[in-house]
Amino acid sequence: MKRTGIGLLIAVPLLGLVFWIARNTYWADTTLPLPPKGEALTNPFYAAQRFTEALGSSSVWDRVFTTPPRDSVIVASTWRWSLSVTRREALKRWVESGGRLVVDATVAEDEEDFERWSGVAVDYDFDAVSEENDDKPEEPCRLFDEERDPASRRGSKPGPRFWLCGFDRVSFLTSKGAGIWRLRDTSGIQAIRVALGRGHVTVVNGSPFRYRGLFDGDHARLFVAATELRRQDDVHFLSEDDHPSLLTLTWQYGAPVVVLSLALIALALWRTGVRFGPLVAPIVAARRSLAEQIRGTGRFALRHGGGAALHAASVRALDEAAARRVHGYQNLSAKDRGQALATLTGLDSQALLNAIHHEGARRPSELRNTIAVLESARRLALVSRQAHDGTESDRRVVEHGSIHGTA
Numbered sequence: 001m002k003r004t005g006i007g008l009l010i011a012v013p014l015l016g017l018v019f020w021i022a023r024n025t026y027w028a029d030t031t032l033p034l035p036p037k038g039e040a041l042t043n044p045f046y047a048a049q050r051f052t053e054a055l056g057s058s059s060v061w062d063r064v065f066t067t068p069p070r071d072s073v074i075v076a077s078t079w080r081w082s083l084s085v086t087r088r089e090a091l092k093r094w095v096e097s098g099g100r101l102v103v104d105a106t107v108a109e110d111e112e113d114f115e116r117w118s119g120v121a122v123d124y125d126f127d128a129v130s131e132e133n134d135d136k137p138e139e140p141c142r143l144f145d146e147e148r149d150p151a152s153r154r155g156s157k158p159g160p161r162f163w164l165c166g167f168d169r170v171s172f173l174t175s176k177g178a179g180i181w182r183l184r185d186t187s188g189i190q191a192i193r194v195a196l197g198r199g200h201v202t203v204v205n206g207s208p209f210r211y212r213g214l215f216d217g218d219h220a221r222l223f224v225a226a227t228e229l230r231r232q233d234d235v236h237f238l239s240e241d242d243h244p245s246l247l248t249l250t251w252q253y254g255a256p257v258v259v260l261s262l263a264l265i266a267l268a269l270w271r272t273g274v275r276f277g278p279l280v281a282p283i284v285a286a287r288r289s290l291a292e293q294i295r296g297t298g299r300f301a302l303r304h305g306g307g308a309a310l311h312a313a314s315v316r317a318l319d320e321a322a323a324r325r326v327h328g329y330q331n332l333s334a335k336d337r338g339q340a341l342a343t344l345t346g347l348d349s350q351a352l353l354n355a356i357h358h359e360g361a362r363r364p365s366e367l368r369n370t371i372a373v374l375e376s377a378r379r380l381a382l383v384s385r386q387a388h389d390g391t392e393s394d395r396r397v398v399e400h401g402s403i404h405g406t407a
Contacts, residue, residue: 036211044077044210045237051220056231062238064252065091070098070199072234073227077210078106079238081114092117096197102226104207105171118194119176120203125187126170141165141217144190146225147182162225164190165216167206181225191226202226307367314374315356321381345380352377 040046049059065087068074074091081088095101105122107114115121144167146159162183172188180200183191193202204226208219227235251258298310318341323329326340334353342349355373 044239044241045075047212047214048075048209048223049235049237051214051223052229052233052235055224055229057229057233057235059235059237062236063240065238067094068099068234068236070094072236073100073102073229074236074238075102075209075227076107076238077104077207078241079103080240081107088113092196095199095201098198100199100202100228102202102204104204104209106207118196118201118203120192120194120201121174122171122205123174123188124171142167142185144183144185147184149178149180162222163217164206164208164219164222166208166213171205173203173205183222191222193226307371311367311371311374314371314378318356318374318378318381321378325381341377341381345377347373347377347380 035041036046043049043061045059045061049061052059065079067090074094091101111121141163144162144164146162148159164183167185167190169187172190173192174189175192175194177194179189179192179194181191181193181202182189190205191203193200204222207213208216209223214220214223223229227233229235319329322337322341322344325344326332329337329340332340334357338349338353338356341347341352345352351373355370355377
């Protein structure tokens, strides 16, 4: 019984809550706008372009200003008027030659230059806003009256009215002239068209043509009135929201310089890079012959020191050879040494003495002959005298004083 009472205390309130929810709720289908994606997310004029094409005109979104045909329309938004004097002057010349230019409140960066050229300026009246009823919330949209130049107005019928949104009550437009077309609200002029040369400029004190703003109020009708859109018009939406990168601009305006620079860099890298082989064929390493080494050493000794070291070495070699054959050769006098060498070699003793005691510097030819005599005597001293009694070549060296062989 106790458990039944606790169950009823819980079930009754729960059933009452379910009954109340069922009576006060209902199911219904609601359409919600999806966030933009694709080109609609990146192109601020996507809706305006589709609207333009639906009316039978062509449209394009330009990130960089290029002069279009004179009968075209340019709608500029978030475009830097003072960035480049060259393109700004080109745009002015295009308008004055017959073009139709529409600019919104995001273009007037250099207000002084734009005012001097068009005669249109932006003014502010903060006092008028403060005098209004602050308790009443400001409505996002309000009515605008269209005004035209009396010369171009057809009849006395007043112009249409526009229901527009996003225009503040603080700022308004002023012009040196009356203009040929205007939109005015209680704050003042909010859109005006002035003639410049054969073309005209329309200034809108707001940005009603970007993204979803075209769907607010009568913004689509304002777009047609501001551009004076006609079938088969060529409309260019000019904006720098999505401006090209520095590399893109470099290639666009200086492609020949970029290509030439890359070619020069590649050539420099190739010129200074590591090669697969030497510039010239390597010289085959080969050992010199013994005769070449001896001749080279003799020429070096002859060139440096006047050949004194070479002569002393030849005399020392002859003395060593003679000491092996003649007993007590080192203890003999110079004359006796000459006689012993003459007996041993069969050469003239005086010629041998002259060669051994080679005094002072001589010409290279004389030194070569002296060394030749000493070398011939050394060779003859190393063999038996009987084997060289008939050797005429070595004797001929001493007798004629000339070289027939070199060591």
